[in-house]
Amino acid sequence: MVEVLSQTSDRSAEFETQDLLLNVGPQHPSTHGVFRMVMTVDGEVVRDVIPYIGYLHRGAEKLCETMDFRQGIGFMDRTEYLAAFNAELSYVMAVEALADLEVPERAQWIRMILSELNRLSSHFMFLGAFGVDTGVFGTPFIYAWREREALIDLFEEVSGDRMMYAYFRPGGVAWDVPVNFVDRVKEVLISSAQGIDDFDSLLSENEIFLARTQGVGSISAERAIALGMSGPSLRASGVDMDIRRDEPYLKYDQVEWDVITGEHGDVFDRYYCRVLEMRESIKIISQCLDRLAPGPILPEKMPRMLRTPPGEVYLRTEAPRGEYGVYMVSKGGNRPYRCKVRSSCLSNLQALHELTVGEYVADAIIILGSIDIVLSEVDR
Amino acid sequence: MRGIAKSMARTFAVFLRKPVTRDYPSYHKPIPERDRAFPLLLWDEDIHEPFCTGCHACERACPVECMTVLMKDNPNHKTLDGTSSRRKIIDKFWIDYARCMRCNICVEVCNFDAIAMNNTWEGHETSVYDRQDLVMDLQQLLSQSRTGNINEWVPVLGQTNETISEADAEDSEVSN
Amino acid sequence: MSVELFGTSFNPWVDAAIRLQLVVGFMTVVVMGLIYAERKILARFHQRVGPQKTGPRGLLQSVADAVKLVGKEDLRPAAADPWTFELAPYFVFIPIFLGFVIVPWVQGWNVRLLELGILYFVAISSISIVGWVMAGWGSDNRYAIIGALRAAAQGISYELPLVLALLSAAMLAGSLQLDKIVEFQSAVPLIVWQPLGFFIFFVAALAELNRTPFDIPVGESEIVGGPFVEYSGIRWSMFFLAEYAGMLIMAFVGSSVFLGGYSWPFGEDFGLPFQMLLAAGKGGLFIFLIFWVRASVPRLRIDQLMGYSWKILLPFSFLQILINGFVLVYGLPHIILLITGVLSLGLLFWVTEGIVQRPLEPRRRRARPTIVQEAEVS
Structure with missing residues (x-):
């Protein structure tokens, strides 16, 4: 009506x-x-x-070809600055697949915790920016920043940096987490759950928000697949696809969680899928914390300079915005011959025309907000 | 209307909470030990010279090529009736902070633990009016370590919490 | 012919000039205070602290802003229409300023109490729409022109429910003169007899003031400030001044008409300090409500906004007038007004909720994403 x-x-x-x-x-x-x-x-x-697009193009992929595998990590951080752990993860896993490295158990759990925490912080960023797009004066943005600040402080304690972590390394993670890591994560999870509640009651049932978002910018499952969308934007259309479940990497097959899908593929579904996904992330993290056991975090014999045999690999992971894949070719030696990033944002952005045409100007803004692009990842 | 009422109830609940603002310039949040600002050179207090021997390892490993290193023979070496066991020592060292991307690789490749990432607030508050002022020379890079203002944390790759001793574990605990 | 002011008698023109000067001074100071209050209050809604560096607790923040704005270069785009562009701020500012003439601050403190006070108020305040359109047209900016047209459409649409809601209150009070209406409420404020009217007035006032959720003419996240996008410095601050002055005047008119102004609950003869406290408290409550709404709700879309005015608010304000007419003509007890008012307000809420939540076609159904498949546990 x-x-x-x-x-x-x-x-x-x-x-x-x-x-x-x-x-x-x-x-x-x-x-x-x-x-x-x-x-x-x-x-x-x-x-x-x-x-x-292209205002933020820095040629990160090409730069990676001139650098050894460790140096490339820093550039991968900068392709996806809101979820740098996830971007690093794809890259280091591609290198590991090329070099056939075995990752110790503890390192895998740490990676999983951190990349899920980063999914939380990235989705908080989405909620805040999206709330402001719909026109609430700053409230969602500051709520999101409040929670994201706690997460970022935690990342700083672990890796030493707030955005560009350079913490995952081929073979594991650079150094161990702080001794009070588990307690700190538990603290942060409690505050994040509170933050999600704040958002849920601020936006999810607000009549004006519903009137603005429901039925706006719908896309069918077929069209979403055809346009190469992925991640929450695809799942909102009702496509049941999540790389964490379909091609389990790290330890995702050992924890219990659900895949969230929407029904209509409109702006509200894309928003609400993310809210529910954050709750799932919290579930995953608290299970990981219980399983985190002491142990090594890098393989026994790590060469000082990593060299890989010739080969090629495409490795994809589920980043907060969708499928973040790294295609890497090596001709032997210590640097990739070709490194290509399959950016989730660029693919999701393809749907913009289809979603926007025929809607109002005000809707165009929230549609762009709802597919949650990060320009550094689009342009790389 | 019930939804709007719920939103307004939530914002009012937040209204009554304590503000979370950190009053930045007058309050500096405690920085964790492993925080990474820009790289610094460390000063050997025992012999009164830098640890750095100018071996170019960091310069070659730097992904953004922000370092320039020149080495010289150490005038203070034992063979020259000095006190130092370093045959070569750093002569000139520049780091362009404007190019540095704080990746920590220089610290990891250093064989002498001579370089560390700045983990104090001085490393973060480096605004200048001229980009040239961000090119740090040897004296500027060493000054913080000479005055003992830096809280050294030189990470060891693959170091786990079990391998570090009990005392270190207490040190590495984050203060906040 | 002479007029009394502060115990001295003046020539009417001198008297008018003095009173207007007083209003100007009062308004500027209060608007500065309002800007500071809004920043502080919104900050608390965001769990922030707000301005705190300028002066004790940031009290001088508005002064600092004003100094900065006055000192800023007054830019005009090369392609702008000079006359329209330069005159637009005055067309926005002057009608709002003229609206202060009829506001009864406390008993006996006012510029002029016109007999057709409410009529004068709604007539004069709608002129500022012309200023908005001039600003949008003169700026030669596409965001500005979209914003200006939105402002015109919205201003005209919400003028009607606003006028009708005020009119229904005036019907009961039997006068269009504001101090008579206040006098009428010395026992019971009109909000009790006119809950529906008050709600309609509040919503329409939000729209007239271009406050969230009806701030589509400025819409920072869509059209980046609308008609103001090309303005800077003193001209921009005139728009800002007009916005907050409009809020102040709307709050005082609203509290005079519906909340009993300085009169309720202590009556007319209570001391002047108490009257000031009451008037300021009620106006402040009204303004706080506006800030609170701003912190809580998103912005409507243009079609929803227009539809809400014409298809929902307008019929309901006619309903209110009809009920009032029946009660007054047949001399029914006022309690009927309260009952029907509450019932029709409930109906209005129900209709408003129904718009959003009732599914008409599956595509627009309220979409709760469902959990379809659980990951297998090994």
Whole structure:
């Protein structure tokens, strides 16, 4: 019955109107970085949208080819600065697959905890930015920042840095977690659960929020698959696909958790899938903490300079925004011959045109927010 | 309307909570020991010279090539009636903080534990008006270690909590 | 002919000038206070501290902002229409300022108590829409023109429920003069007899003031400030001043008409300090409510916003007037007003909720993502 309020009649029959070209970005508060889209609008309705990307292109993949495997980690952090642990994870796992390295148990658990925590912090970032896109004055943003700050403090204690961790290494992790790590994670999980509750009661049932998000920017499962979407954006359309379950890496097959899927593939589903996914992440982390046993964190014999035999590998993991894959070719030696990142954001962004055309200008903003792009990952 | 009422109830509940703001310039949050700001050189208090021998290991391992190292013969070496056992010593050392990406690789490759990441607030508050001022020379790199302001934490790759001694374990506990 | 002011008699023109100067001074100071209050209160809603570095507890923050804004260069885009662009802030600011004429702050403290006070107020305040459109048109900016058209559409649409809600209150009080309406409420405030009217007034006031959830003309996250996008310095601060002055005046009119102003619950003859306290407290409550709503709800879309005004608020405000008419014409007891008011307010809430939650077609159903498959445990 939202139609009761909306009137999308075709006015072209009544008046002769002229389309307006509206340039959104690269300096616009809601393009989440330096994304630019040129919209053709008819009054308030979007008729066409052309995205422009590349403002943040730094050639990280090409740079990786000139560096040894350890040096590349720092550049992988910077391709995905909101979920750098997940980006590192794909990269180091690709290197491990090439070099045939065995990762110790403890290192795997640590990696799993940290990448799930990073999924939490990245989704918090999404919730905050998305809440502001829908027009709440700053409240969700600050709520999100409050929780993300606790997570980032924890990452700083573990790895030494707040965003660019460079902590996962081929073969394991760089050094052990602090001795009070488990207690600190438990603390942070409690505060994060509280933060998710705050969001749930602030947004999820608010009538205005529902009116704005439900039925807006829907995409069918077939089209979502055809456009190469992945992650929560794909699952919101009802596609039951999660790499953590379908191709278990790390120890995901040893913990108990659920895959969240939506039904309609609209903005609300994409939002709510992420909220529920965060609760699942908390479940995963608390199981990991119980299983974390003492032990080595790097293989016994790590060479000082890692060299790999010739070969190629494509390794994908489930990053917060979807499938983050690293394709790597080695011709032997200490550096990759080719390193290509399959970016989840770039693929999800392909759906922008299909989602946006025919909706209102205000909806275009929340649709862009709901597919949760990070421009550093789109442009790399 | 019930949803809006719920939202407003939640915001009011938050209104009554204590603010979480850290009053930054007047309050500096305690930094964990393994925090990484920019790299620094360490000073050997016993012999009064830098640990660094200018072996170029860090310079070669740096992914962004932000370092420039020059070495010289040590005038203080034992063969020259000095006190030091270092045959070669660092002559000139520049690190361009504007290029450094704080990846910690220089610390890991150093054979003499001569370089460490700054884990004090001085390492974070480095704003300048001219980019040239971010190119640090040897004296600037050593000054913090000479005055004892740096809390050294030179990570050992693959070090687990079991391998470090009890005393170290207490040290590495984060203060906050 | 002379007029009494502060015990001295003046020529009416001199008197008017003095009173207007007093209003200007009062308004500027209060608006600065309001900006500071909004920043502090919103900060607490965000669990922050808010401004604290300028002066004790950040009290001088607004002064610092004002100094900065006055000192800032006044830029005009090369392609802007000079006259429209430069005059627009005055067209926004002056009508709001003129609205202060009829506000009864406390008993006997006012500029002029016009007999058609409410009519004057709604007539004069809707002129500022012209200023918004001028700002949008003159800036030669596409965000600005979209914002200006949104402002015009919204301002005109919500003017109607606002006027009708005020009118229904005036029907009961039997006067359009604001101090008469306040006088009428010395025993029971009109919010008791007119809960539906008060709600409609509050929603329409939010829309008239372009506050969240009706801030689509400025819409920071969509059209980056709307008509103000090209303004800077003193002209921009005039828009800002107008916005907060409008909030102040709306709060005082609202509290005078519905909450009993300075009169309820102690009556007219109670001491002046208490009256000031009451008026300030009620106005402050109103403003706090506006801030609270701003911190809690998202922004509506243009079609939903227009639909809510024309299809829901307007019929309900007619309903309120009809009920009032029946009660007044047939001399029924006022308690009927309370009962029907509460019932129709409940109906309004029910309709508002129904819009969102009732599924008409599967695509727009409320989507609770379901958990479909559990990961296998080995």
